[in-house]
Amino acid sequence: MTPEEFRAHGYAVIDWIADYQARVASFPVLSQVKPGEIRAGLPDAAPEAGEPFERLLADLDEKILPGITHWQSPHFYAYFPANASGPAILGDLLSSGLGVQGMLWATSPACTELETLVMDWLVELLGLPAAFLSTNAGGGVIQDTASSAVLSAMLAGREQATGFATNERGCDGKLTVYTSRHAHSSIEKAAKIAGIGRAQVRLIEVDGTFAMRPDVLEAQIAEDRAAGFTPCFVAASVGTTSSTAIDPVPAIGAICRREGIWFHVDAAMAGTAALCPEFRWIHVGLELADSYCFNPHKWMLTNFDCSAFFVRDRSALIDTFSILPEYLRNQASATGQVIDYRDWHIQLGRRFRALKLWFVLRYYGTEGLRAYVRGHVDAARAFAGWVEADDAFELAAPAPLNLVCFRLKGGDTLNQRLLEALNASGKIYLTHTRLDRKYTLRLCVGQTHTTIDHVETAWRLIRETAGGL
Amino acid sequence: MTPEEFRAHGYAVIDWIADYQARVASFPVLSQVKPGEIRAGLPDAAPEAGEPFERLLADLDEKILPGITHWQSPHFYAYFPANASGPAILGDLLSSGLGVQGMLWATSPACTELETLVMDWLVELLGLPAAFLSTNAGGGVIQDTASSAVLSAMLAGREQATGFATNERGCDGKLTVYTSRHAHSSIEKAAKIAGIGRAQVRLIEVDGTFAMRPDVLEAQIAEDRAAGFTPCFVAASVGTTSSTAIDPVPAIGAICRREGIWFHVDAAMAGTAALCPEFRWIHVGLELADSYCFNPHKWMLTNFDCSAFFVRDRSALIDTFSILPEYLRNQASATGQVIDYRDWHIQLGRRFRALKLWFVLRYYGTEGLRAYVRGHVDAARAFAGWVEADDAFELAAPAPLNLVCFRLKGGDTLNQRLLEALNASGKIYLTHTRLDRKYTLRLCVGQTHTTIDHVETAWRLIRETAGGL
Numbered sequence: 001m002t003p004e005e006f007r008a009h010g011y012a013v014i015d016w017i018a019d020y021q022a023r024v025a026s027f028p029v030l031s032q033v034k035p036g037e038i039r040a041g042l043p044d045a046a047p048e049a050g051e052p053f054e055r056l057l058a059d060l061d062e063k064i065l066p067g068i069t070h071w072q073s074p075h076f077y078a079y080f081p082a083n084a085s086g087p088a089i090l091g092d093l094l095s096s097g098l099g100v101q102g103m104l105w106a107t108s109p110a111c112t113e114l115e116t117l118v119m120d121w122l123v124e125l126l127g128l129p130a131a132f133l134s135t136n137a138g139g140g141v142i143q144d145t146a147s148s149a150v151l152s153a154m155l156a157g158r159e160q161a162t163g164f165a166t167n168e169r170g171c172d173g174k175l176t177v178y179t180s181r182h183a184h185s186s187i188e189k190a191a192k193i194a195g196i197g198r199a200q201v202r203l204i205e206v207d208g209t210f211a212m213r214p215d216v217l218e219a220q221i222a223e224d225r226a227a228g229f230t231p232c233f234v235a236a237s238v239g240t241t242s243s244t245a246i247d248p249v250p251a252i253g254a255i256c257r258r259e260g261i262w263f264h265v266d267a268a269m270a271g272t273a274a275l276c277p278e279f280r281w282i283h284v285g286l287e288l289a290d291s292y293c294f295n296p297h298k299w300m301l302t303n304f305d306c307s308a309f310f311v312r313d314r315s316a317l318i319d320t321f322s323i324l325p326e327y328l329r330n331q332a333s334a335t336g337q338v339i340d341y342r343d344w345h346i347q348l349g350r351r352f353r354a355l356k357l358w359f360v361l362r363y364y365g366t367e368g369l370r371a372y373v374r375g376h377v378d379a380a381r382a383f384a385g386w387v388e389a390d391d392a393f394e395l396a397a398p399a400p401l402n403l404v405c406f407r408l409k410g411g412d413t414l415n416q417r418l419l420e421a422l423n424a425s426g427k428i429y430l431t432h433t434r435l436d437r438k439y440t441l442r443l444c445v446g447q448t449h450t451t452i453d454h455v456e457t458a459w460r461l462i463r464e465t466a467g468g469l
Numbered sequence: 470m471t472p473e474e475f476r477a478h479g480y481a482v483i484d485w486i487a488d489y490q491a492r493v494a495s496f497p498v499l500s501q502v503k504p505g506e507i508r509a510g511l512p513d514a515a516p517e518a519g520e521p522f523e524r525l526l527a528d529l530d531e532k533i534l535p536g537i538t539h540w541q542s543p544h545f546y547a548y549f550p551a552n553a554s555g556p557a558i559l560g561d562l563l564s565s566g567l568g569v570q571g572m573l574w575a576t577s578p579a580c581t582e583l584e585t586l587v588m589d590w591l592v593e594l595l596g597l598p599a600a601f602l603s604t605n606a607g608g609g610v611i612q613d614t615a616s617s618a619v620l621s622a623m624l625a626g627r628e629q630a631t632g633f634a635t636n637e638r639g640c641d642g643k644l645t646v647y648t649s650r651h652a653h654s655s656i657e658k659a660a661k662i663a664g665i666g667r668a669q670v671r672l673i674e675v676d677g678t679f680a681m682r683p684d685v686l687e688a689q690i691a692e693d694r695a696a697g698f699t700p701c702f703v704a705a706s707v708g709t710t711s712s713t714a715i716d717p718v719p720a721i722g723a724i725c726r727r728e729g730i731w732f733h734v735d736a737a738m739a740g741t742a743a744l745c746p747e748f749r750w751i752h753v754g755l756e757l758a759d760s761y762c763f764n765p766h767k768w769m770l771t772n773f774d775c776s777a778f779f780v781r782d783r784s785a786l787i788d789t790f791s792i793l794p795e796y797l798r799n800q801a802s803a804t805g806q807v808i809d810y811r812d813w814h815i816q817l818g819r820r821f822r823a824l825k826l827w828f829v830l831r832y833y834g835t836e837g838l839r840a841y842v843r844g845h846v847d848a849a850r851a852f853a854g855w856v857e858a859d860d861a862f863e864l865a866a867p868a869p870l871n872l873v874c875f876r877l878k879g880g881d882t883l884n885q886r887l888l889e890a891l892n893a894s895g896k897i898y899l900t901h902t903r904l905d906r907k908y909t910l911r912l913c914v915g916q917t918h919t920t921i922d923h924v925e926t927a928w929r930l931i932r933e934t935a936g937g938l
Contacts, residue, residue, distance in 0.1 A: 001832070002557030003487040010483030013559045017566035018476040031578050035806040038582040046590040050834035053556065056827075060563065064824075067579025072568045079576075079796070082818065084568040086470030087522065090482045092565045094529065096772050097486035099541045099553040107548075109500050110536025113507040121515040144613060145816040155662060170666030171640035185794040186817060192789075193624060193815065195664015197639030241796050297818075303565050304820050320661075325654040327548070327710050327902045327911070331889075337504040346662065346815065347614040349551065349654060349766075351773050355533075358525075363470070365519035420800075433796045442796070 002054075009053045016057060017089070024073050028426025031069045038067035039255045051070060069429065074449040077458065080241065080269040080403075081446030084303035087363035091356030092303055095442075102350045102379040105338035106330045112339050115142055115354035118361060122308055125366055126274040126294075129287040132310040134339070140310040141215040141344040142353045147186035149293040149309040152188045152345055155234045156291070156311070156320045157262025161232035173194040177233040178202045180212035180247060182240040184266065200229070209398055210245035210435065212236060218255050233262050234316050236289075239270025242433040242442075243397035243405045246270070246282055253288025265289045268307070269446070272299040273377070274403050276370050282400075290316075299376075299402070300369065300448045302360045306353055309344075318343045376402045376445045379452040383443060385460050392466060396440040403444040405435060408466050412439035421465050428458045470522075478522045485526060486558070494918075495540050497895025500538045507536035516615065523756040538898065543918040547900040549710065549738040549872075550915030553772035556832035560825030561772055571819045574807035575799045581808050584823035587830060591777055593685055594835055595743040595763075598756040601779035603808070609814040609930065610778040611822045615737040616655035618778040621814055623659045623702045625760070625780070625789045626731025630701035633788060640664040645693045646702040647671045649681035649716060651709040670697070678867055679714035679904065681705060687724050702731050705758075707751050708739025711902040711911075712866035712874045715739070715751055722757025734758045737776070737916070741768040742846070745839045751869075759785075767916045769838065769844075769870070771829045775822055778813075787812045817841050845871045845914040848921040852912060855928050861935060865909040872913040874904060877935050881908035890934050897927045 001009070050318050071082050080203035102111030119140025123132045142150045158175060164176075170468045175196045179187045181203040191201045202224070205216045221231050234256050236247035239337045249265060256263035265286060271294025286292060293309045296302035311317050322343040324333075332338045342348050360369075380402040387393045387406045396405040408415050416439055419432055433440050445455060470478070510532045525617035540551050571580030588609025592601045601607045611819040612618045626643060627635050635644070644665045648656045650672040660670045671693070674685045690700050703725050718734060726734035734755060740763025742748035757760060762778045765771035780786050793802075801807045811817050829838075849871040856862045856875045865874040876884050885908055890899055902909050914924060 003490040005489060006555040006558075007483055007487040008553065009559055010487065010562075010742060011480055013566075014479030014483060016477055017563065018472040020566060021472040021475060030575075033578050035574065035578070035801060035804070036582070038579045039586050042583070042586055046587075046594055046830045047834045048836055050837045051831045052831060053559075056556070056560075056831055060824075064579045064583065067577065067582060068567060068569055069575070071570055071575045071577075082568060082570050084565070086475040086478065087525070089475075089562070089565045089568075090478055090522075091525075093479075093482055093558070093562045094486065096553070096558045096561045097482075097489060098537060098558065099772055100537060100557075101540055101548075101551050102772065105504070106499075106538070106541075108536065108538045109502050109504070110507045110533045113505070113536060114511070114533065117508050117511055118515075120513075123514055125637055145818045147816045147818075158664075166664065166666065168640040168666055169668050170644065171664035172642050173639040175639065185792045185797070187814075189790065189792055189817075192636040192662065193620075195627075195640035197635065197637055199638050224478075241794075273695045298700065298804065303568050304570065304818060321658065323654045323658050325710075327900060328654070330900075332504060335504070346620065346658075347616045348658075349614045349616075355529075358499060362520045362525055363522060364596075365516045367517055368519045404509075429752040431796060431799075 002276065012057060024070055025075060027070050027073060029070050029073045029075045030423045030426060031067050033067050039283065054168055055198040061222050072447065074447050074454045075420045075428045075458065076447045077443045078429045080298050080444055082297055082304050083299060083301055083446055083448045085301035085360060085448055087359040088302045088356045091359030095187045095352040098352060100352050102341045102352055103342040103348050104138040104328060104330060104333060106332045111352045111354065112341060114358055115341065116339060118354050118357050119308065121361060126271065127280050128283065128292065128310065131287065131312040132292065135199060137314065138310060139314040140308055141341055143309045143345050144305040146266060146293050146295055146307050147189065148346055149307050150186050150235060150264060150266060151190040151193055152309065153262065153264040153291040154194050157233035157318045158194060158196065159320045160262055160316055161230055167320065172240055173197065173401055174229050175232045176200045176202060176229045178204055178217055178231065179235040180204050180206050180237060182206050182210045182242055183235060183237050183242050187235050210240060210243050212247040212377035213254060214251035214255060217252060219257055231259060231261050233264065235266055238265055238267035239401065243435055244270055244401050244403040245397065246400065250285030250288065253285045257288055262290045263288060264291045267292065267294040269295065269298045270401055273373055275366065278375050296357055300360065300371065301364065301448055302357050306357055309337065321345065347438045372448065374449060377456040379450065380404050380445045382452055402446055403442060405440050405442055407438065407440055414469060415439045415441060417469055418466055422462065427461055471927045481526060490670060493539055494544060496539050496542060498542045498544045498898035499892045499895060500536050501895060502536050507532065522633050536595040543916050543923045543928065544897045545916045546912045546914065547898045549624050549767050549913055551766055551773050552768060552770055552915055552917045554770035554829060554917055556828040557771045560828030564821040567821060569821050571821055572811040572817050573797060573799060573802060573809045575801045580821040580823065581810060583597050583827055584810065585808055587823050587826050590776065590830060595740065596749050597752065597761065597779065600756065600781040601761065606783065607779060607781045608783045609777055610810055612776040612778045612814050615762050615764055616658065617806055617815055618776050619655050619704060619733060620659040620662055621736060621778065621786065622731065622733040622760040623663050625785045626702035627663060627665065628789045629731055629785055630699055636789065642666065643698050644701045645669045645671060645698045647673055647686055647689065647700065648704040649673050649675050649706060651675050651679045651711055651714055652704060654708050657705050679709060679712050681716040681721060683717055683720035683724060686721060687726055690728055700728060700730050700804060700859045702733065704733045704735055707736035710868065712904055713739055713870050713872045714866065715869065719754030719757065722754045726757055730758060731759045733760045736761065736763040738764065738767045739870055742842055744835065745842050765826055769829065770833065770841065771826050775826055790814065841917065844920060848919065848924040849873050849914045851921055852928055853923050865904045871915055872911060874909050874911050876907065876909055883938060884908045884910060886938055887935055891931065896930055
């Protein structure tokens with residue numbers, strides 16, 4: 001494809017996306033296809049001869065679009081959002097066009113230095129501890145997902161607890177890690193990957209707000225030490241997936257400091273709220289954390305993937321991951337004056353993800369981003385108010401930010417039927433969880449273009465649908 | 470950014486990339502900036518108010534471009550390529566525009582089903598074992614990098630060897646893994662991450678072609694078993710990073726079958742060659758492998774990230790990774806009729822990477838892709854011939870595909886000076902390795918637009934530069 005062909009086809013793709021953005025609210029949010037239906041519409045083998053680009057775009061409309069669940073629809077309230085925006089998409093496009101590998105500083109200095117800069121910007125923007133700045137002993141790196149970030153943090157904690165002997169000799173089956181019973185499944189997954197083992201993951205009991213109980217954590221650590229285990233990692237959630245419960249970071253952090261245990265704080269979705277000074281309370285105590293992560297690709301208008309991971313001591317992370325084969329040696333790395341981000345995560349290769357984040361932060365400015373966050377929180381709070389005011393419904397958990405957990409009074413089956421009816425309508429998409437063992441609907445307001453009007457429409461639909469059950 | 474604003478800015482970005490493609494050959498390949506120079510040109514803090522999009526694009530030219538090492542220049546011969554193409558970039562752009570999460574089938578059925586389909590296409594296109602087809606017991610998944618793929622494979626091997634007890638109780642310090650002394654550093658990194666430990670990585674000696682010696686492997690396994698270790702994973706390289714050495718897969722595979730050890734084959738760069746029937750010999754014996762990986766993002770015109778990972782028994786992989794919290798439960802998954810790719814890798818979230826691969830396979834067709842591979846191999850072979858014919862130079866290793874390892878006769882210092890002079894010229898970019906302990910230059914032909922004419926120019930420059938030392 002020549003540059004001129006690229007230009008012509010590129011315009012067509014830009015048109016396709018602009019048109020998609022304009023019509024996305026009109027599609028059924030949750031794809032209504034049956035298993036196997038999309039594949040059945042496509043040929044079994046790749047073509048021997050090339051096909052015209054126009055045919056690919058036509059197939060996208062005809063063959064692929066029916067199988068899309070529209071995460072960018074303003075009617076999307078499921079899971080946590082994975083929102084996006086024009087400047088992010090275009091920054092990401094430029095990253096694809098440049099096609100650089102940022103594994104080492106030398107393999108594209110701008111890829112590394114812009115990333116370090118925007119990570120430092122985020123520290124200021126969210127009011128994070130200054131220890132996370134690259135100009136201090138810490139630093140930030142863009143990871144793909146919070147799952148990878150928590151794994152990286154756990155590995156650093158594992159090595160710190162064992163004097164870097166585990167990297168050398170392997171795990172011994174006696175390391176323990178701690179998180180709440182409501183924490184994300186990625187923590188258990190990381191413990192399996194890291195060779196620590198699921199049986200050594202202590203799921204600490206929660207209080208009435210679904211937040212971790214520090215007293216139980218402390219007792220469990222003491223019990224484990226007495227039994228000969230080596231506690232190496234604690235993860236607190238600032239905004240659990242089920243209900244945006246916020247663990248008591250100051251109390252947990254104090255325990256970790258006293259015990260010398262690596263303390264990670266996962267604010268994957270909720271962290272973005274800290275753009276607004278009035279929501280910074282979610283990060284109280286964060287100065288006690290060894291590492292922290294939030295995902296601009298969830299709620300900060302930056303398309304997937306972009307998970308912002310920070311550490312207060314970058315040497316602990318680098319010492320955990322670093323390996324230097326001959327074919328990666330270079331003068332710049334040898335000077336020690338540069339960051340080689342390959343030593344900050346699992347992967348070696350990495351794309352220029354800082355570009356899209358830089359574009360978002362500059363195009364919207366901090367003011368612009370705050371307006372989105374406030375709009376979403378206001379809409380969620382309004383929704384929570386409507387739920388509370390309606391006798392047929394109840395709130396299932398506190399709604400501190402943009403997620404509302406609620407139920408129709410009347411039991412699990414009824415609520416399950418309500419969810420299925422809503423999602424089958426194609427008009428909105430919600431998902432569920434269990435709180436206090438009860439089936440609970442979740443409505444998370446976070447798609448870029450979702451406004452209080454959309455949420456009001458959703459509430460009307462939920463009431464009507466419930467009424468018809 | 471409204472759809473109409475997106476359209477206008479999108480055209481500008483497409484223009485920028487088309488222009489970049491047209492002029493990329495004219496830039497210094499290796500960025501000539503000093504550490505800190507790019508960051509010093511940028512503001513220390515994010516802007517409070519938003520900025521016009523035009524200013525972002527202008528800054529890309531002025532502030533970022535000097536810090537770019539041009540991986541998409543036809544004069545790029547360093548490392549392994551990370552090539553790209555118009556249809557890949559535009560497919561990836563559509564993925565950003567759709568902004569879906571493919572963690573579960575239900576979260577976008579087309580994202581999963583298209584991925585399964587194109588992975589099956591690749592099995593046919595490369596002549597891979599039918600066991601890797603999703604229609605049999607195996608299947609393919611797109612991972613981000615070969616580092617993540619080898620980690621996934623190692624974890625599956627670890628669990629298979631211990632009856633899935635390691636996931637539960639953690640590693641015991643007695644698992645061993647095997648690869649050649651010339652294998653990629655990602656294998657050692659994976660062993661550290663997986664809690665197996667670097668001391669339990671057996672780096673098997675190589676023969677005169679830098680390929681693993683199966684007799685040494687077999688003896689080492691026997692020795693380890695006798696010493697109470699549990700061998701759980703062997704990785705063979707089809708095309709090592711240093712010299713594209715090809716391990717004897719049939720012999721290694723036979724040992725692994727006999728010993729019941731998970732056998733992974735890493736063909737990250739070289740695998741693409743198998744598009745051409747005349748290069749399929751690189752995969753002889755692959756039917757003995759439990760898993761296999763090659764990176765379309767290296768040599769198959771598909772921009773980063775896109776690593777194609779295959780297993781012959783998908784249940785072993787899924788059983789290794791699967792965790793099912795309430796908030797991810799859904800009807801489609803419960804039926805068991807669908808693939809949920811989150812259980813095939815480290816991460817939970819995943820983007821729609823199959824789109825770009827689908828676009829590449831269809832736009833070029835198999836014939837078109839083969840022509841690229843053949844052009845690169847022919848150019849590399851011509852280069853190897855020129856090196857051999859020149860008394861001042863010598864080949865340092867066999868050059869079976871598109872990588873040529875060579876030296877100026879005269880010692881390490883001279884070759885290091887030659888490399889530095891070439892890279893400082895900005896006209897080409899090469900990297901080095903060590904073979905038989907000797908400093909060796911590597912020239913890998915793989916950028917999409919590199920032709921034999923470029924390689925001839927490179928050879929002239931190398932001779933002239935060497936002559937001037």
